[in-house]
Every structure is written in structure tokens, then in C-alpha cells.
Amino acid sequence: MSFRQRWHERLVYLRNRPLEYLFTRATRYLGAVVHVPRVGYFINDARIAREILTDSAHFSISGAGGMGDFLDQMLGRPAPTLFNLDGTRHKQLKSIVQREITSRVTATRISELLSSDLQQLREQLEAGCEIDVVPFVQRISTLATAHLMGIHADTEHFEALIEQVSQVGHEVTRVIAVRSGVVASRHVRHAQSLYSGLEQLLVRHLEQAPQPLDSLVARLRQAGLSNDETQVLLLVLLIAGTETLSVGIPRTVAMLLDGGLWTECKSTPANVRAAVDEGFRLSTPSPFVLYSAVRSQTVQGYDFRAGRRVFVALFNILRDRRYIESPYAFRFDRKADPIWNQLWFGAGAHFCPGATVSRAVSHEVLSTLAKVDGQLRITGRRVARRTSFPGYESLRLKQVPG
Numbered sequence: 193m194s195f196r197q198r199w200h201e202r203l204v205y206l207r208n209r210p211l212e213y214l215f216t217r218a219t220r221y222l223g224a225v226v227h228v229p230r231v232g233y234f235i236n237d238a239r240i241a242r243e244i245l246t247d248s249a250h251f252s253i254s255g256a257g258g259m260g261d262f263l264d265q266m267l268g269r270p271a272p273t274l275f276n277l278d279g280t281r282h283k284q285l286k287s288i289v290q291r292e293i294t295s296r297v298t299a300t301r302i303s304e305l306l307s308s309d310l311q312q313l314r315e316q317l318e319a320g321c322e323i324d325v326v327p328f329v330q331r332i333s334t335l336a337t338a339h340l341m342g343i344h345a346d347t348e349h350f351e352a353l354i355e356q357v358s359q360v361g362h363e364v365t366r367v368i369a370v371r372s373g374v375v376a377s378r379h380v381r382h383a384q385s386l387y388s389g390l391e392q393l394l395v396r397h398l399e400q401a402p403q404p405l406d407s408l409v410a411r412l413r414q415a416g417l418s419n420d421e422t423q424v425l426l427l428v429l430l431i432a433g434t435e436t437l438s439v440g441i442p443r444t445v446a447m448l449l450d451g452g453l454w455t456e457c458k459s460t461p462a463n464v465r466a467a468v469d470e471g472f473r474l475s476t477p478s479p480f481v482l483y484s485a486v487r488s489q490t491v492q493g494y495d496f497r498a499g500r501r502v503f504v505a506l507f508n509i510l511r512d513r514r515y516i517e518s519p520y521a522f523r524f525d526r527k528a529d530p531i532w533n534q535l536w537f538g539a540g541a542h543f544c545p546g547a548t549v550s551r552a553v554s555h556e557v558l559s560t561l562a563k564v565d566g567q568l569r570i571t572g573r574r575v576a577r578r579t580s581f582p583g584y585e586s587l588r589l590k591q592v593p594g
């Protein structure tokens with residue numbers, strides 16, 4: 193990683209939540225598993241992380257202080273979000289979601305769906321306009337995720353829905369924090385008022401566009417979810433997808449340009465493909481996965497006591513010299529190792545259902561930018577503050593004829 197690239201990547205964390213960043217980075221010098229009294233265990237090792245994420249008998253994402261618990265507190269009512277389920281119910285709903293998504297994600301479909309937005313992006317850059325990649329990625333990520341769920345862009349409420357997803361997503365994810373597993377009531381009130389506005393838009397959209405019997409909405413209703421529960425799950429999918437992609441893709445673009453790697457990246461389609469995974473590894477859009485130990489267990493010699501929180505520090509793990517050669521370098525020829533490959537999407541029963549669509553969307557953006565004549569230059573950027581998914585709030589690009 194060049195000095196410029198590393199400097200800007202550091203600023204993404206330091207301007208966001210400096211203490212949380214420095215503290216978590218420091219734990220990696222203290223060991224593979226670090227217990228911090230009253231906070232929990234920090235996991236800094238890929239093998240141990242995989243073992244924890246795949247051991248649902250002892251560790252849970254839905255337990256106190258886990259991701260699912262945060263979402264429950266924000267919603268203020270019980271509704272299945274996948275993040276808050278375990279066992280048979282989780283398996284049943286996850287397989288419906290996964291099946292629907294998989295049947296709708298093909299590279300061609302995603303490319304066709306986003307073609308007019310991508311074409312416009314290219315034309316604007318080639319006409320010399322300045323483009324902000326962050327709102328652009330937010331828009332197409334919501335568009336792609338909505339498509340997977342059978343929500344189409346054909347009602348008057350759709351554009352408003354797209355705009356509000358990122359706004360609400362930002363508020364919801366802001367409250368997930370390392371220091372405490374409890375969300376302050378003022379944050380809950382604020383996020384809930386934004387969330388209910390988004391929910392109303394979704395309801396109006398669904399009323400205007402009745403869902404076919406093979407849509408995700410219909411399948412969830414057949415599985416016994418109420419209207420309210422179905423809407424919650426759809427919105428969680430939309431928010432999870434938009435928040436992570438609008439972090440990962442702009443940071444990948446910034447790393448390539450800051451690192452002077454753009455010409456190499458655009459020189460072959462294979463390099464563009466490789467940049468997708470390397471960009472997600474280095475940007476680690478979800479820097480932590482929050483679990484809790486539900487039963488005491490020993491993993492690779494480390495004891496985990498029931499009732500304590502577990503922070504799988506993906507952004508330490510995915511820069512670990514023990515498993516990854518020159519981990520800070522953005523390499524197009526990196527050989528993926530099964531120990532850490534795709535770990536940015538988690539592992540085990542809760543492995544991200546949006547992994548395939550995420551790779552397809554990132555590939556579409558990078559290959560469109562690669563087709564722009566000449567070079568690209570970053571003309572301005574602003575780091576997002578106080579968010580759980582560190583990234584840019586704005587990243588402006590311009591074409592440099594060459």
C-alpha cells in the first residue's frame with residue numbers, strides 16, 4: 193500500500209471513531225484472543241474466528257450484545273431479522289431468502305438492471321462532470337437489493353424509498369458500538385421515527401405493486417410471517433446491503449486511485465475481477481461481527497465464559513501477517529487462502545446472503561469506471577462520522593483526459 197493510500201485509509205477510521213479504532217487495533221498486539229473486562233473478547237485470529245462463527249451450540253449472533261440484539265433494541269418489537277434467529281427458524285427463513293436471492297442474481301441480470309445508471313455515470317465522467325461515487329453506489333445497491341426481493345422500480349414511491357434507505361441505515365448502524373451492548377433511548381427514539389417513515393414508504397410501494405406468488409414477499413408470508421414481520425425483514429436486507437456496499441465500493445475505488453494502481457487495474461478484465469475481492473478484504477465493510485458466548489467453551493486453548501460478548505475483529509484478521517503475505521498491499525495476483533477467503537462476509541450459518549450480489553455490483557461499478565477514457569482523479573472526499581461501517585460520506589471523481 194502506498195503512503196497516500198494508507199494515510200487516507202487510516203483517516204477513514206481515525207475521523208470516524210478514533211478511540212474504538214485505536215483500541216481495537218491495539219488488541220492485535222496482545223494476542224489472538226484478548227479478554228477486556230466489562231467489554232468482552234476480541235478475536236484477532238482467522239482460525240479461531242471461523243471456529244466461533246461456525247459453532248452455533250456455544251456462540252450466538254442473537255444473544256445479548258450481539259448484532260441481532262442491537263437490531264431488536266432499535267426496532268423495539270419482536271420481528272425476525274435473521275440476525276436475531278438461531279436454529280430451525282433461522283434455517284427455514286435463511287433458506288427462503290438465500291434461494292430467492294440466488295435465483296435472481298446472475299451477473300447478466302445485475303448488469304442489465306443497473307445498465308442505465310452505469311451508462312449515465314460513464315457519460316457524465318467523459319463529459320467532464322464531477323461525480324460523487326458514494327450516493328451513486330447507495331442508489332444502485334438499494335436498486336440491486338430491492339430487485340432481489342422482487343421490489344421493482346415501477347411505483348412513484350420507489351425513488352423516495354431508495355433515498356431514505358441510506359439515511360435510515362446510517363442511523364440504525366450508528367448505534368452499534370463496542371463499548372456497550374445497550375442502545376441509549378434517545379438513539380432508539382430517533383432511529384425508530386426514521387424507520388417508521390421508511391416502513392410507510394415500503395407499505396405504499398407494496399400496495400401499488402402487488403407481489404407475484406413467487407416473490408420473496410409471498411414466500412415469507414407462506415412461511416407464516418405477518419405483514420409487519422415481512423416488511424421488517426425486507427427493510428433489514430435493504431439496509432444491510434446498502435450500508436455495506438456504499439462503504440466497500442467507494443473505498444476500493446479510493447485505494448486504487450490513491451495507490452496509483454488504476455492503470456494496472458483497468459489493463460485487464462482479470463485485474464478488475466481481482467480488485468473486487470481485494471477491495472472488500474482491505475476495506476472490510478463490516479469491521480466487526482458481534483456475537484456472544486451462550487455456553488462456556490474452549491476454542492484452540494482459549495476459554496470463553498458464557499454471557500460475555502465476542503467481537504470478531506475482521507479488520508484485524510484480514511490484515512494479519514501470519515496468514516496473509518504483505519497484507520496491506522492491494523494485489524491483483526493475490527492467491528486466496530481458505531482460512532481467510534471471503535471472511536469479510538462472515539462464516540457458518542449466518543454467512544452473508546448478499547455475498548454474490550455484492551461481488552456483482554462491485555464488479556459492475558469497477559468495470560464501468562475502467563471503461564472511462566483517460567484517467568480518473570479524486571477531486572474531493574469527506575469521511576463519514578460516528579458510524580459502525582467506516583467509509584466515505586462523499587468521494588468525488590473527475591476524468592483527466594490522457
Ligand code: HEM
Nearest residue numbers: 274275432433436440477478537538539542543544546550
Ligand atoms: C460488501 C458487502 C457486504 C459485506 C462485507 C457483508 C458482511 C456481512 C457479515 C460479516 C455478516 C455476518 C455474517 C456472520 O455472522 O457470520 C453479514 C450478514 C448478513 N448480511 Fe451482509 N454483507 C454485505 C452485503 C450484504 C447485502 C448486499 C445484503 C442484502 C442482500 C446483506 C444482508 C445480510 C443479512 C440479512 C445478514 C444476516 C444473515 C444471517 O443472520 O443469517 N449483506 N453480512
